[in-house]
Amino acid sequence: MRQPRFAKTWLPVLWILLGSSRLAILVFSFRRLAPHLGRPVGISSYSPLLTPAQEAKAAQIGQAIRLAARYTPWVSNCFPQAVTARLMLGLYRIPYSLYFGVMRDLETHEYKAHAWVATGRVAVTGGSGFDQFTVVGCYLSPRLTSK
Template sequence: MRRNLTSPNHKVGSFFLKPAFTKCWFVPVWLMLGISRLMIVTLTFRRIAPYLGKAVGVSAYSHILEDKQETQALRIARVVRLTARYCPWVSNCFPQAITARLLLGIYRIPYSLYFGLCRDPETNQFKAHAWVTAGRIPVSGGQSFQHYTIVGCYIRN
């Protein structure tokens, strides 16, 4: 007999197998993603920007992290990515970047939040993307440096 891996019972059961950090932060991150999305929809970027960190232009910054900070950044990356899949609203790169930035700030982990643009070769339209790194750890948005031209960067104050 095959098990249905997409059944609600399986998903609930697999949740309890997640690390304690993920279980503790799942609901707060879900709420942060919702609030982030609401802010993006209702406020101008000019109003949001002061909360992203210190604007440093288009330069790429990489912080050197201790092993403990890298481990924590990986945990944050996993919980943000997992939680975003369960939101009934759009939780694309920008809400995830804001949420990742908030969690990294709570744990006092240096971060860089980037905004980038690229031209889609098929449609010739611009595509925007936001991503966060903490040292060498891609916390949200993946490894985007090779695909996007940086148009803005914010770092931890």
């Protein structure tokens, strides 16, 4: 009950979006999902410039998504959260960068993958993945690029 009004208002919708995102990830190949993530720009890193109001809204969106993800009975890890963030930022017309990264665990020597969304100075979902993961793909808001 002590959550911000924005998070409480969007909680049911985000819960459904997280489930839909998870289902889409399980049902469709990445090749089919990728065109809906944004414009691919390879491994380049971009940080869209935002107004203070856009940054505040992006932070609210991230907080609400993390809250909804805690209450899903299915896995709502970084990838479904990133897809949901992309949808919400698109809804609010806030430019974004969606990143995919990998790292190799030094102890187990296993590879780990991560997805995160950043915009302006805000890490919307997935935290700041740049410090641990090597970017292997980046998708930009369609509004940021021209064909």
